[in-house]
Amino acid sequence: MKQFVDFVDEALKLCLERKEIYPTVGMFDSIEKQLAYLKAVLISEETDRTRLSKIVVGVYAVREFDDSDP
Structure with a gap:
């Protein structure tokens, strides 16, 4: 389960970075x-x-992000 939470945390981090730029x-x-x-x-909250x-x-993701995005 931790790997899924880590994945979502990374996605949140990237999202917040994008929000700052745009x-x-x-x-x-x-x-x-x-x-x-x-x-x-995932964490049962x-x-x-x-x-x-x-x-x-x-x-x-499919519609809006470039191929060069992480």
């Missing part, structure tokens, strides 16, 4: 909230799992 891009707010929710589920099916971070 503060007016609302997509990063959405991604940050979704990743924070996912982490809360959040028991309501109904929103898991609504996570669209992958859709953003």
Whole structure:
């Protein structure tokens, strides 16, 4: 489980870095909230799992990020 939490933490870090560079891009707010929710589920701080099916971070990644992104 720790590897998943570490992966989400890294994604959050990258998201926050992007938000600093592009503060007016609302997509990063959405991604940050979704990743924070996912982490809360993974570490059992959040028991309501109904929103898991609504996570669209992958859709953003496919549509918006360049091939050169980490």
